[in-house]
Amino acid sequence: MPDAGLIVPTFAEPHAHLDRAFSTAVTGWNRSGSLDEAVERFLGSIDRMTVEALSPGGRRALDLLYDAGVGHVRTHTAVGGPLEFRAWEAVEKAAASVPGVEVRQVAMPISANLDAREVAACIREAAARGAVAVGGAPWRADDPVSATRAAALLAAELGIGLDLHVDETDDPAHNTLAVLAAAVTDAGLTGRATAHHCCSLARRPESVARAEAEALAAAGVAVVVCPVSNLCLQGRSCGARGLAPIGWLRDAGVLIGIGLDNIRDVVVSVGTADPLRAAWLMAIAGHLTGEDDLEWLGRTVTAGNRRICNLPEDVDEGGTDDLLMIEAASLAEAVALVPPRQRLVG
């Protein structure tokens, strides 16, 4: 053990998909690398998605997350339709086998139409099974405005959070952020809603995007940026990169998290279970390489992610005893070098 290092709480991961990690034996690989092909392959493989087929991949991902120092995972689990709750139960089974990582599931209906009665019923059942948030991708719905509003109202009714995949595309015309901000405010969900991805925000004019970022901040909507998946999936035809405009979001005062998203699944064939590796990639891809920027990325991945997962941010706050020592002199160095780390307890 090194003499000294940074002591931080174990990492909290705000955006995983344990239900599909390492599951390409079931789905096949994504040949085009596009989100559309991933969705098509996923939906075409549902008959083969059993608890037995999906849980080993979740367990492998959890083992890797544990080794990286992650103590808490918020994972988006596909539910409903012909899949029913088999993926949910697979995640429960995987979580039971890795007790060093606390797992919380977000209900992500396979239908994007969150305003449909049967989809709402499925989310209600997920809430009864312990879902911590209403998830899903209403920006892909037949009526994105209606689906986004319905999701916020349902989260408020159920007394859980709202964790939506939002505008995960490089097409600037897909824009549900203003609708989301208003829906969150109207539903009384301020501080309990998170918009994940928000890729198309970067493709709109700066003045427009900054105003949208300010609306998110005012509504208390956090944003989770997923550099690995969005650099892989978006921008393949237009040449832009898929990242949300993290600088503009930061300037607006939005609470930001960094998510790992997919690990070797039908959506993205690469992946990492290490939050510091994701922050390192964000530093390079987002031109956040100043020392202050690196320090900020380190705070985002150590504290911001915990806040988004409703955990105490600091070592002292809440008396957490699940600590990590990172072999680095500063948070900036931890992001820059992605060094080894050890769990002190847990």
Ligand SMILES: [Zn+2]
């Ligand atoms: Zn996702």
